[in-house]
Amino acid sequence: MSPFAEYAISALLLFGGAFTLIGAIGLARLPDFYTRLHGPTKATTVGVGAIMLSSVIYFSAMGEDIGISEILITVFLLMTAPVSANMLAKAAMHIGVKTVEGTDGKPWEQ
Amino acid sequence: MFDRLSFPQPWLSLILFATWQILSDGVSGGSVVLGLILAWVIPQITHGFWPERPAFVKTWRMPVYILRVLKDIIVASFSVAWLILSPRTPRPAFISYPLTLDHPLAISILASTISLTPGTVSADVSDDNQTLLIHALDAGSDQEVIDAIYNSYEKPLMEMFK
Numbered sequence: 001m002s003p004f005a006e007y008a009i010s011a012l013l014l015f016g017g018a019f020t021l022i023g024a025i026g027l028a029r030l031p032d033f034y035t036r037l038h039g040p041t042k043a044t045t046v047g048v049g050a051i052m053l054s055s056v057i058y059f060s061a062m063g064e065d066i067g068i069s070e071i072l073i074t075v076f077l078l079m080t081a082p083v084s085a086n087m088l089a090k091a092a093m094h095i096g097v098k099t100v101e102g103t104d105g106k107p108w109e110q
Numbered sequence: 111m112f113d114r115l116s117f118p119q120p121w122l123s124l125i126l127f128a129t130w131q132i133l134s135d136g137v138s139g140g141s142v143v144l145g146l147i148l149a150w151v152i153p154q155i156t157h158g159f160w161p162e163r164p165a166f167v168k169t170w171r172m173p174v175y176i177l178r179v180l181k182d183i184i185v186a187s188f189s190v191a192w193l194i195l196s197p198r199t200p201r202p203a204f205i206s207y208p209l210t211l212d213h214p215l216a217i218s219i220l221a222s223t224i225s226l227t228p229g230t231v232s233a234d235v236s237d238d239n240q241t242l243l244i245h246a247l248d249a250g251s252d253q254e255v256i257d258a259i260y261n262s263y264e265k266p267l268m269e270m271f272k
Binding site: 034 | 183221224
């Protein structure tokens, strides 16, 4: 493997790991259920995306496969993350989860 | 009877078949057979959930839209990451977004886009498909968020679905 590929893989892994960690910190730090929904749909998407990209580079550099399956995993993730966030939000509104003080507007009655 | 043996959505079947070939380790007799079965069964089962055939005229605009959304996802993650790490408390808000789009598929694409991009998650759509409820993590004002979504996502989608 060329040193350039090694640097790229390490950088992407660190970057992805950092973003996933920040997403997890967000779960602990954000004040209520609805704000916590924002962590998994964004920070983590990029985190996993970066880790997938490093996997693609690794396997191409090893001369095995071009790694279309990793790209498919990322696509599936991008397709399912909004749906799960939407279902979580709907369920929370249905059972009337309280919003944090200072929130503008109100969730709908279900 | 022949309904049951047909492919009601040829494109969906083709995509499913191709996806299965990529996911399995190399194309073989087994993967082709299983791919054909999946390409036949899944559209049959999910047939009832699909909206009427969309007036998807300008498909060639889709790649531009996807690239813009990918760029926004990366920008959005940085701003959300920064918000999580900064000591300031965010100002969350529920915003009712008035929809101009009317096709169900277009609305679901818009809702997914909103969930993936800058500080917003779409929470619900009203029963008459007129309003989308959005939760914003850190909203300046409602109008700002509505204008930003309208200009960057809803307008291009309206052009695609006309």
